[in-house]
Amino acid sequence: DIQMTQSPSSLAASVGDRVTITCRASQGINNYLAWFQQKPGKAPKSLIYAASSLQSGVPSKFSGSGSGTDFTLTISSLQPEDFATYYCQQYKSYPFTFGPGTKVDIK
């Protein structure tokens, strides 16, 4: 199975900050990497697919990069509605696996 790790596990940031979350796969997954946002009590929402493609309707403050084993999600200017938990996920091979999540809190 492909193991996904994320760092940091949590962070505290202020409105307007630039935030970067890192995701690493235990083996190469090309660009078959997605990012999801989840708010408490809600279903996950797709943000990024194919490592760097923005899901329709998602604001351009979200961006993704990387290929192979190392990936990043960047939020260019954090807004109150962005405080949530973010998960990466590989869909290159079965079983599909998620990272443990990064919780973004208000500083």
Next chain:
Amino acid sequence: EVQLVESGGGLVQPGGSLRLSCAASGFTFSDHYMDWVRQAPGKGLEWVGRIRNKANSYTTEYAASVKGRFTISRDDSKSSLYLQMNSLKTEDTAVYYCTRSGVDTTPYYFDYWGQGTLVTVSS
């Protein structure tokens, strides 16, 4: 608008069975692969399994943790996805999400998610 609405969750005893449903609308359900993903209380996301479309013979894939106990099926005439869960364990307690995926063998992500249904396995 794509909508996925799960139902069928509830409280069940260990060793029991439960069948979840997911009603899809707003897209051509029969074209898409569909997946189930679960989330234990306070924990992360875990992929449960997939069913492919008719063009790919409705074949399925499962996570090792549920293989042999869970069965995914679909009824394209009703735009519905199902998850039959047997021999339930306390560790199956989770919110179960229905998700939409791609239309062929090209790797594709979970682009739409339902709101989830809670399954609690407890005596």
